[in-house]
Amino acid sequence: MLQTLTFEKFHVHPWLWRGVGHCSGHFGEIIQGQFTDPINSSFRGLVTLSCRSVGSTATAKIVPGSGVIHTQKGRVKVKKAVQVYRSLHLVPEDLDFIIDIESNIPSGIGMGSSTADIVATLRAMDQAYGQHTELEDLVGLVLQVEKACDSTMLDHRVRLFAQRDGKVLENFGCRLPPLYVLGFNMMPGEVFKTDDMPPANYSREELARFDQLLSMLRIAVHAGDCRKIAEIATESALINERKYPKRNFGYLMDIRTALNAAGVCVSHSGTIAGLIFPINELPCPATLTEVSSEVRSWGGEYLGLYRM
Secondary structure, rough: OOOEEOOOOOOEOOOOEEEEEEEEEEEEEEEEEEEOOOOOOEEEEEEEEEEEEEEEEEEEEEOOOOOOOEEOOOOOHHHHHHHHHHHHOOOOOEEEEEEEEEOOOOOOOOOOHHHHHHHHHHHHHHHOOOOOHHHHHHHHHHHHHHOOOOOOHHOOOOOOOOOOOOOOEEEEEEEOOOOEEEEOOOOOOOOHHHHHHHOOEEEEHHHHHHHHHHHHHHHHHHHHHHHHHHHHHHHHHHHOOOOOOOOOOHHHHHHHHOOOOEEEEEEOOOOOEEEEEOOOOOHHHHHHHHHHHHHHHHHOEEEEEOOO
8 A cells, every 4th residue: 555645735756756846045236227228228237146055955755646736835826836736747636745945044024935845846847747948938937926036046157137137138148256245134034025026227327337337247257356246246336235235234334444345245135235245255163253243233144154
């Protein structure tokens, strides 16, 4: 007799097929704004600060059933993504899916947790069901679930990405040079819902500056210039701070000066921010302990060091 297992109070037969998928998170953006293309049309885009030390890993199991999707409590977007996947690949209705996700990405603070959960699930589904979802279809699936997505679903190469259209606007063709981010949650307890965020309105001067910053970023990335990349991230953060102010941002800039950090980065649609350091210029452990206490004193949350 077949043994049964229990998942979220559902009793199902042992799995027929199993797949595992992974997707990294990020620590905000190097630059996010509105840019001009060669025919003088404007477009919105960003360059994500991909973070290899955080991510989501999904396990998908396919079992006989009646078309039910079993997920962990609260994974509403994951369940919707599986429904869209079923339609795309014409999955028979007599199969159930059991999705289990392990993630070390805090949710709702701007580190790409929902995109990572969805993409990891879709990759696990592909492996379990023996399919290969083309990249264009993968991006389309994510955008059916979220209004904006992250380029972390691609790989760790630097890209200018239209987050609301799911399009790669420019591929820099290389990765970022090694760097670390000392991370903070500027507004602990507050959840930023990206889907509810209206696009920022930029002035003519800001639009011109974004084009300049993008040109500077191309040169800095190919030169492996961590400090120049950090300076660009800082200026993008300052422009967007005027649009979506973050509580305690002034304290962050003070700590940057005190530690001689190369620059600051923020999640423009989140509550996190960080200090950028070249890999050979990290503060000593005693200094990090002092910073942790300082951050807590003004109501922030110390998140620690992240390897980019």
